[in-house]
Amino acid sequence: xxxxxxxxGTAEYLALLSPYVPDTFVNDLLPCSRGRGRPPQFSxxxxxxxxxxxxxxxxxxxxxxxxxxxxxxxxxxFAHLSNRQAVPDVWMLNQFRERxxxxxxxxxxxxxxxxxxxxxxxxxxxxxxxxATDLEAACxxxxxxxxGTIRLTAPRRVGARSNAGRVVYI
Numbered sequence: 001x002x003x004x005x006x007x008x009g010t011a012e013y014l015a016l017l018s019p020y021v022p023d024t025f026v027n028d029l030l031p032c033s034r035g036r037g038r039p040p041q042f043s044x045x046x047x048x049x050x051x052x053x054x055x056x057x058x059x060x061x062x063x064x065x066x067x068x069x070x071x072x073x074x075x076x077x078f079a080h081l082s083n084r085q086a087v088p089d090v091w092m093l094n095q096f097r098e099r100x101x102x103x104x105x106x107x108x109x110x111x112x113x114x115x116x117x118x119x120x121x122x123x124x125x126x127x128x129x130x131x132a133t134d135l136e137a138a139c140x141x142x143x144x145x146x147x148g149t150i151r152l153t154a155p156r157r158v159g160a161r162s163n164a165g166r167v168v169y170i
Contacts, residue, residue: 009057011074017056018078021049022111029107030100042081042088047096048108049079050088062090 006012023045030044050065053075059065069075069087081087100108109131 011077014056014074014078020112021045021052022108023049023080025111026108030096030104041086042092044096044100046080047088047093048100050081050093051097053079062093066090066093 006016023043026045026048027043030048032040032044050069053069054060054062054065057065057075059068066087066089069079069081070084073084076082076084076087
């Protein structure tokens with residue numbers, strides 16, 4: 001199937017999407033703390049754009065994304081990162097996601113969807129959107145399970161003498 005859009009994750013695709021990211025809205029919604037200490041190195045909009053890179057590129061893990069940001073100029077340009085050495089680390093991305101929370105990310109999604117949704121009820125428009133922001137990860141709490149017992153299907157020999165060199169099944 002031919003698409004009018006460039007391939008996902010390419011420089012052309014990111015350049016096409018970049019104007020639609022609401023940077024001022026994100027910065028107003030999640031202002032950086034201006035307390036004591038060192039000023040924040042990255043704005044909320046920059047950290048949100050790096051989060052978008054984890055969805056818009058083939059890299060889906062923050063560790064690998066942070067490693068590849070230094071090599072990918074188009075990704076840094078999309079995230080408005082001016083220096084290849086100054087990229088956010090995984091801790092900053094996780095802290096931003098925790099600070100934004102589900103409610104903040106939902107408000108950003110609503111801001112992105114506002115131009116697509118009808119402004120009045122008189123407009124007859126059908127639109128279906130998939131929103132998976134509240135879905136839990138598909139993982140169970142038990143990563144490793146102890147091995148189960150193996151049952152033998154052959155009948156057990158009774159009365160046979162054991163040999164130290166042979167394996168005895170029970």
